[in-house]
Amino acid sequence: MESTSAIEQALEVAVASCDTLGCPPRLAAAIRYAVFPGGARIRPRLCLAIAAGCGEPHSPLAEATAASIELLHCASLVHDDLPCFDDAALRRNRPSVHRAFDERIALLVGDALIVLAFQNVARAFSAAAPRLPGIVLALGRAAGAPGGIVAGQAWECETATPLEEYRRLKTGALFVAATVGGALSAGADPTPWRTLGERLGEAYQLADDVRDALGTEEELGKNAHRDADLGRPTAVAELGLQGTVQRFDALMREATESIPQCPGAEFLRDLVELEAQRLLPASLLQRAA
């Protein structure tokens, strides 16, 4: 999955639109801090890859969609890190937003990024309005309730948390938005792309659980063993380390097999394989052996 600079540029365009003269300076600085420098940008890269696979590489529509997906992801990280949830001190090897600024600013940054995600696609799709309703609905479904990140986070506030559902909403939903959004932005039928997003999302969450259990803070860029410390439901706690890795491998196989006929199917299958190695490198798995 290439196109890193296209993603950073699309994010820069989006952020610049609210980071103008007249914006309260601490809010503007904190929005920028929450978005740059980013992590692996895996969701927007996935979105661009699908659009390219559907025959529209270098598409400004796909780039805007990809950026909006990443903005929603950043928003969820900022709100999840807040004291009332994870109370996380670190994110991407730096103080989390509420530690670097304050809790009020972090609350507003999350709100601003959610709004910005929708503004950003509305701007980009002004000349392709017939595609906009689908894009907004795909972003909304992934971000909100009952099928998105907010609902996933809300399962943490219930006495009984259905693990599969939690994982599907907290991570899977935005991966589905990436594959579906990539297809929609290219004018393709999004339906056959849902499974790829679902499988990759679940696999990514499993890999995250494994890294949280095995990794160090320096490798993770955030506090390690955080899930266990918070008594959070994780795959490793449920399936064991080996069981989790087996499930990860099965999901990545299913992901590859789900890729529908399209101009870039071969290219996408190669990408999924590379991604599997990046997510759970052999060097990490040796620690589990």
Add this chain to the structure above:
Amino acid sequence: MESTSAIEQALEVAVASCDTLGCPPRLAAAIRYAVFPGGARIRPRLCLAIAAGCGEPHSPLAEATAASIELLHCASLVHDDLPCFDDAALRRNRPSVHRAFDERIALLVGDALIVLAFQNVARAFSAAAPRLPGIVLALGRAAGAPGGIVAGQAWECETATPLEEYRRLKTGALFVAATVGGALSAGADPTPWRTLGERLGEAYQLADDVRDALGTEEELGKNAHRDADLGRPTAVAELGLQGTVQRFDALMREATESIPQCPGAEFLRDLVELEAQRLLPASLLQRAA
């Protein structure tokens, strides 16, 4: 401004879409609690009045736009009431959302309502997609940064708060979305409707300041004298009570005069006059004398 039942029904349709089987039950209950029963629904009533004034009464597009504007308003109330900001115990004569549920749920309710506002118009405008980019941009501008509610709230986090700007963003922005959104949903040019939204928004904020200074908790449905207690910049503190009422009258006059030529101009002028009396009734002003 009539159409109360149309607004409640449009809000019900919007909320029902996330309050389905599979939504975490406490989140679903809290979303409903944040939206029903409402306050005066002044912003959505304004939006419908403008659409009717532009020649499209009883328009499902205007009703969806009106509902989305109210959802953004509800979201901002829930987040503003949180402990890190106002720490308000009461809202609409009941415990605020974070008191009735908890802080985590209140954070998520605000997020969910922002997302829902955009989903809701995307659904309604699927068959009128060319109007959707303008609607999304109008909602986003009013809700986000640098020109909307989030930016207004962020001015509270700066050492120096420009009062005019604060008021314009915290209240005026959503009134502008109501007039502009009403015109856009009716397929009319939104430009001549901005001034009406700006003047009404500023007047409404002034009336709110006066009621906060003079009213009782029972009348307000929230804690009285809150602004003064929080050392918040208010018009009453700056202009005095009489000066504030004079400014209010001038704004309502300017609002009436700004109404552009349209099929329902006369009807709209009458509405503005009624609204002025509702916002600052003579009985309240006698207390200030």
